[in-house]
Structure formats: structure tokens, C-alpha cells
Amino acid sequence: MIRMSLGAFEEMKQYLGFGEADAANLAALADLVVPQLPRVVARFYQEVNAHPETRAVLSGGPAQAEALRRKLSEWLRGLFSGRYDAEYCRERAQVGRTHVRVGLPQHYMFAAMEVIWQELRAIIAGLPGCDQEAKLAALHKLLTIETGLMLESYRESYTAQVRQVERDAMWARLREAEQLAQIGQLAASLAHEIKNPLAGISGAIQVIRANLKQTDPHWPVLGEVLRQINRLDRSVKDLLVFARPKPxxxxxxxxxxxxxxxxxxxxxxxxxxxxxxxxxxxxxxxxxxxxxxxxxxxxxxxxxxxxxxxxxxxxxxxxxxxxxxxxxxxxxxxxxxxxxxxxxxxxxxxxxxxxxxxxxxxxxxxxxxxxxxxxxxxxxxxxxxxxxxxxxxxxxxxxxxxxxxxxxxxxx
Ligand code: HEM
Ligand SMILES: Nc1ncnc2c1ncn2[C@@H]1O[C@H](COP(=O)(O)OP(=O)(O)O)[C@@H](O)[C@H]1O
Ligand SMILES: [Mg+2]
Missing domain, CATH: 3.30.565.10 (Histidine kinase-like ATPase, C-terminal domain)
Incomplete structure (x- = not known):
């Protein structure tokens, strides 16, 4: 799983042309941007709280909110660390999995990332110094890569769910087939045991009835017995035919x-x-x-x-x-x-x-x-x-x- 994320991470860096110069540009921003990060965190939570679907995900109360603020600040600081290697990728990929676990709908990754981008862009635009274009471009690439990493977790989780559903369905089919085979076998041997005595009983009753006059009060009684035997015989035959179908x-x-x-x-x-x-x-x-x-x-x-x-x-x-x-x-x-x-x-x-x-x-x-x-x-x-x-x-x-x-x- 981690390997796949790392592959995707490197692939995205190449695709966007995120290289050493970008890393250096971001690292150069650290000292100036980090003191202003509380502003980003504040805006971030303002949006989360303003929207019912995201607010609902924050079910852990003020303690959770506080812990999250800290984690988001660390995460933001990480953007300017200057080292975007396997270790970075591993840590960041974990964040996406946490969001999947808490049930944050995937589309908020885009919305929330956009909010972060807007705030950071405003901060950087207000900084003294030169080459802001290149710095903004580097940040934009990195945030795009982060979004990709986060979405990768959703895909992983979705694939895992689909596999689980398939596995469950397969087991259910297997259990059903096994049960049916067992029931069929049991039924067949039982039916076999019943069939012959039933034929004997039916024959005996027919002999007895043949010796009675139709006016005998027992005549219709035996007729009913024969009908019931017929019914039994049909059920038994059904079972046998079902359990051992013949071409x-x-x-x-x-x-x-x-x-x-x-x-x-x-x-x-x-x-x-x-x-x-x-x-x-x-x-x-x-x-x-x-x-x-x-x-x-x-x-x-x-x-x-x-x-x-x-x-x-x-x-x-x-x-x-x-x-x-x-x-x-x-x-x-x-x-x-x-x-x-x-x-x-x-x-x-x-x-x-x-x-x-x-x-x-x-x-x-x-x-x-x-x-x-x-x-x-x-x-x-x-x-x-x-x-x-x-x-x-x-x-x-x-x-x-x-x-x-x-x-x-x-x-x-
Ligand atoms: C793209 C923007 C976002 C970033 C960069 C971000 C960052 C983080 C980080 C670093 C963590 C800690 C991960 C860990 O401990 O494994 C985290 C956890 C979490 N985030 Fe986000 N997040 C984002 C969007 C959101 C949004 C929109 C919500 C909406 C409510 C949210 C809710 C949570 C929750 C509930 C947790 C888990 C807290 C816990 O462990 O109980 N995140 N996030
Ligand atoms: N002609 C029908 N009209 C209404 N329901 C039917 C009809 N044929 C079958 N069914 C329904 O299908 C079920 C299964 O039928 P079947 O396999 O013949 O088993 P059984 O007759 O022993 O119940 C029946 O229990 C009944 O609910
Ligand atoms: Mg029937």
C-alpha cells in the first residue's frame, strides 16, 4: 500500500515537474510563512464549522478540535520543510487514510485544499522579497500532489471495500451451495429409506380394500389413506429427483x-x-x-x-x-x-x-x-x-x- 503511494507520489512530482528548485523555493519561505500559519488554521476551521457535512465529521468535541488544529499546523509547516522524499510521502499518505476512517467525504479534499491555497497565496503575496511567481508555482504543485495522495487513500479504501463485498458474496454462495448439497444428500437417503416401505404399505392397503365391499364404511377411509400415501410418495420422489437428477x-x-x-x-x-x-x-x-x-x-x-x-x-x-x-x-x-x-x-x-x-x-x-x-x-x-x-x-x-x-x- 505504502509502495503504491510512493510510486504515485514520484509519478506526480515528475508529471508536474516538481524538482529541486521548487523544494528550495518552498524551504526559503518557511521562516516567513510559519509565523502566519494560525491565520490559515483559523480560516480552515471556520469553513469546517460553517458547513453541516464537515461539522458532522468533527464529533469528538473541543478536545478533538484542538488536537486537529495542532495536527493541521504541523502539516502546514511540513509543506515548507524542503524535503519531499519517501518519508514525507509515508507521513502524508497516512493523513488521507485518517480522513477515510473518520468518514470525510472525498470531495472536501478539493474544497479544503483550495481554502488552504487561498490563504497561503494571500500570505505569500504580502511577503517582501522576490520571485513570488516561482514560489507560488512550487506551492501550487505541491498542494496538487498532496490532493492526489489524499485521494489515493480513498481509492485504496474503495478497492478494499469492493474486494470485501466480493469476498462476502463468494462465501455466502459457497455456504449456500454446501448447505444445499448437505440437505440434498440427507434428503436423498431419507427418501430412499421411505420409498420402499411406502410402496409396501400402499400395496397392502389396496389388497385389503379389494376385499371390502364399496358399501363398507371402511372403504372411503382406505381411499383417503391411499391418497395420503400418494402425496407422501410424490414428496419423496420430488426430493429424490431434486437430489439426484437424471439426464x-x-x-x-x-x-x-x-x-x-x-x-x-x-x-x-x-x-x-x-x-x-x-x-x-x-x-x-x-x-x-x-x-x-x-x-x-x-x-x-x-x-x-x-x-x-x-x-x-x-x-x-x-x-x-x-x-x-x-x-x-x-x-x-x-x-x-x-x-x-x-x-x-x-x-x-x-x-x-x-x-x-x-x-x-x-x-x-x-x-x-x-x-x-x-x-x-x-x-x-x-x-x-x-x-x-x-x-x-x-x-x-x-x-x-x-x-x-x-x-x-x-x-x-
Ligand atoms: C485538505 C485539507 C486537510 C488537511 C491537510 C488535513 C490534515 C489533517 C491531518 C494532518 C490530520 C491528522 C492525521 C493523523 O493523525 O493520521 C487530520 C485528521 C483529521 N481531519 Fe483533516 N485535513 C484536511 C481536511 C479535513 C476536513 C475538510 C475535515 C472535515 C471535518 C477534516 C477532519 C479531520 C478529522 C476528523 C481527523 C481525525 C481526527 C482524529 O484522529 O480523531 N480534515 N487532518
Ligand atoms: N401458480 C402459482 N400461483 C401462486 N403462487 C405460486 C404458483 N406456483 C408456485 N407458486 C409459489 O411458488 C412457491 C414454490 O413453488 P414450488 O417450487 O412448486 O413449491 P411448493 O409448491 O412445494 O411450495 C409456492 O410455495 C408458491 O408460493
Ligand atoms: Mg409445487
Missing amino acids: PQYQWCDLPRAIERVLDLLRKEPEFERIRFEYSLPRDLPPIAADEHQLEQLLMNLLLNAAQASAPGGLVRLSVAARDGGVRIVVQDRGCGMSADVLRRTFEPFFTTKARGTGLGLPICRKIVEAHGGKIAIASEPGAGTEVAVDLLQHPPRADAGVLDEHSRADR
């Missing part, structure tokens, strides 16, 4: 068929029973190369979100349309919508506003869409509703041509 297994997908399968599952959901559902499909929809299972998961998440956001009887609409080189799937609802804050965070893993949400639905949707080389966009307005648009290419760049032969086009 898409491409095949030629029949979108209408995939949609039907999703609707079969959804119609059993209480949230979906409450709403009105409309959907439109053009007749000539092209097949697209995609992972059909992942597409179903995508549609499921979007439609469930839409249903969950809707009031009873609310309308949820799904529309699919061919669109240059692919298809656009749009899920629309007239539900609660999202505030700007929620909208900004919806794709954040584990972010949820629901009592029993996982916060993984949309992050999974985004992973799926991006793995397919597509785009997902959400528009939402609080109280008015939400529209999620997914654009998929008919043939994503990474789809494996070998799998997409005519055989797989026939069936999945």
Missing part, C-alpha cells in the same frame, strides 16, 4: 397421451377436484423428442401449483401449441398470484409459502426444462393469477439420435 431419456413423445396420464392422476387429488379445468390441444401437434416421464412430472407440478393457488371453482387452463421448431405449454390460473418477493424466489430450492410444501416443484421444473434445452418463464400478479410458459424444442440439441429411431416413435 433426460429421450424418446418421441406423444404429448396428448402424457397429458391424459397426468390428468388421470390429478383427478384423484382433492385440490384438483375443487377447481374447473380446461384444456386445449391443436390437432396437428408435432411429436417432440423428450423424456416423457419428466414431462409428466413437469405438467404435474405446474398443474398442482395452479390448483393449489386457486379458490374453489377457480379456472385452471392448460394449452399446448406448436411454435417455431417446438411446442409451447402454458398453464394459467386465476388464483392468488405472487408478490414480487415470492416471484423472485420461486425457483429457489426449498422455498415454499405452503404449510406442507416442499419448495421443490418449480426448481425441478426448471431443471427438467433446462435439461431439455428449453425455457420456462413465470408471469404473475397478486390477486389476478399466474401464467407459466414452457418452451420446448422439437429436437433438443442433446437428444441422442440413436434412441430416437422409428421404433421408439411407435411406443415408449
Whole structure:
């Protein structure tokens, strides 16, 4: 830091042509000017006190003001010392750092230096003797160099602040990524533990229910148990998919068929029973190369979100349309919508506003869409509703041509 200041100091001296003659001229002024320095100090503090922003920096009371007067006098005397070497530079650079530390706004360096210049110039102009032009020129150069040194401290401090902000941001990102990885691992092993017993329980209940008459009072109870198991199973699968995403297994997908399968599952959901559902499909929809299972998961998440956001009887609409080189799937609802804050965070893993949400639905949707080389966009307005648009290419760049032969086009 000091070395950089010294470099800048020497550079400025050269730039302005501040040399031995200037040093000698200033040293020659010392005896005549020093007795008059109190006048400069007085004017300096008069200005500092007259302006609220500078007065505010002087928070230390009369003791601080007195100490400052002394330090400023010394500093002024230093201008006429005649030795403008590395030691001089080191001392003077420290002053700038003090100003940064006390929070003096940088532009006052110019204003305050100008006040010092005006006072010293008036003093020198009133002195007897010759060659005042050269003496004034030397002083002016030195004050310019001093201003440069002071500003150098502000730049140092600004650079240090920017670095600190960057470091903080990097650490925050790292911590977040580590946390996510840990949560993901934990979730994945837990989900794995739960998945198999859950399938067993579901199978057993189905067997028991198959032996009951539909009029049996236990019939609807077991139906509800199965629905709850389904819900659990979905959360567990979400966790697994999120923690261990699989690359898409491409095949030629029949979108209408995939949609039907999703609707079969959804119609059993209480949230979906409450709403009105409309959907439109053009007749000539092209097949697209995609992972059909992942597409179903995508549609499921979007439609469930839409249903969950809707009031009873609310309308949820799904529309699919061919669109240059692919298809656009749009899920629309007239539900609660999202505030700007929620909208900004919806794709954040584990972010949820629901009592029993996982916060993984949309992050999974985004992973799926991006793995397919597509785009997902959400528009939402609080109280008015939400529209999620997914654009998929008919043939994503990474789809494996070998799998997409005519055989797989026939069936999945
Ligand atoms: C360009 C003109 C200025 C010069 C030459 C100057 C000079 C000095 C010097 C020599 C010091 C002591 C540095 C140290 O101990 O490290 C100092 C400190 C300080 N100056 Fe200045 N100063 C200037 C402008 C200002 C202005 C405009 C303010 C406005 C309030 C100000 C407020 C202070 C304060 C608060 C301190 C620190 C006092 C402490 O250590 O508590 N300075 N200044
Ligand atoms: N259609 C929608 N309408 C209103 N808010 C939504 C909609 N879809 C998602 N959100 C908001 O985004 C959050 C995250 O959604 P998601 O990732 O699917 O997780 P989850 O549904 O488990 O909460 C939801 O909790 C909700 O606040
Ligand atoms: Mg969801």
C-alpha cells in the first residue's frame, strides 16, 4: 500500500515537474510563512464549522478540535520543510487514510485544499522579497500532489471495500451451495429409506380394500389413506429427483397421451377436484423428442401449483401449441398470484409459502426444462393469477439420435 503511494507520489512530482528548485523555493519561505500559519488554521476551521457535512465529521468535541488544529499546523509547516522524499510521502499518505476512517467525504479534499491555497497565496503575496511567481508555482504543485495522495487513500479504501463485498458474496454462495448439497444428500437417503416401505404399505392397503365391499364404511377411509400415501410418495420422489437428477431419456413423445396420464392422476387429488379445468390441444401437434416421464412430472407440478393457488371453482387452463421448431405449454390460473418477493424466489430450492410444501416443484421444473434445452418463464400478479410458459424444442440439441429411431416413435 505504502509502495503504491510512493510510486504515485514520484509519478506526480515528475508529471508536474516538481524538482529541486521548487523544494528550495518552498524551504526559503518557511521562516516567513510559519509565523502566519494560525491565520490559515483559523480560516480552515471556520469553513469546517460553517458547513453541516464537515461539522458532522468533527464529533469528538473541543478536545478533538484542538488536537486537529495542532495536527493541521504541523502539516502546514511540513509543506515548507524542503524535503519531499519517501518519508514525507509515508507521513502524508497516512493523513488521507485518517480522513477515510473518520468518514470525510472525498470531495472536501478539493474544497479544503483550495481554502488552504487561498490563504497561503494571500500570505505569500504580502511577503517582501522576490520571485513570488516561482514560489507560488512550487506551492501550487505541491498542494496538487498532496490532493492526489489524499485521494489515493480513498481509492485504496474503495478497492478494499469492493474486494470485501466480493469476498462476502463468494462465501455466502459457497455456504449456500454446501448447505444445499448437505440437505440434498440427507434428503436423498431419507427418501430412499421411505420409498420402499411406502410402496409396501400402499400395496397392502389396496389388497385389503379389494376385499371390502364399496358399501363398507371402511372403504372411503382406505381411499383417503391411499391418497395420503400418494402425496407422501410424490414428496419423496420430488426430493429424490431434486437430489439426484437424471439426464433426460429421450424418446418421441406423444404429448396428448402424457397429458391424459397426468390428468388421470390429478383427478384423484382433492385440490384438483375443487377447481374447473380446461384444456386445449391443436390437432396437428408435432411429436417432440423428450423424456416423457419428466414431462409428466413437469405438467404435474405446474398443474398442482395452479390448483393449489386457486379458490374453489377457480379456472385452471392448460394449452399446448406448436411454435417455431417446438411446442409451447402454458398453464394459467386465476388464483392468488405472487408478490414480487415470492416471484423472485420461486425457483429457489426449498422455498415454499405452503404449510406442507416442499419448495421443490418449480426448481425441478426448471431443471427438467433446462435439461431439455428449453425455457420456462413465470408471469404473475397478486390477486389476478399466474401464467407459466414452457418452451420446448422439437429436437433438443442433446437428444441422442440413436434412441430416437422409428421404433421408439411407435411406443415408449
Ligand atoms: C485538505 C485539507 C486537510 C488537511 C491537510 C488535513 C490534515 C489533517 C491531518 C494532518 C490530520 C491528522 C492525521 C493523523 O493523525 O493520521 C487530520 C485528521 C483529521 N481531519 Fe483533516 N485535513 C484536511 C481536511 C479535513 C476536513 C475538510 C475535515 C472535515 C471535518 C477534516 C477532519 C479531520 C478529522 C476528523 C481527523 C481525525 C481526527 C482524529 O484522529 O480523531 N480534515 N487532518
Ligand atoms: N401458480 C402459482 N400461483 C401462486 N403462487 C405460486 C404458483 N406456483 C408456485 N407458486 C409459489 O411458488 C412457491 C414454490 O413453488 P414450488 O417450487 O412448486 O413449491 P411448493 O409448491 O412445494 O411450495 C409456492 O410455495 C408458491 O408460493
Ligand atoms: Mg409445487
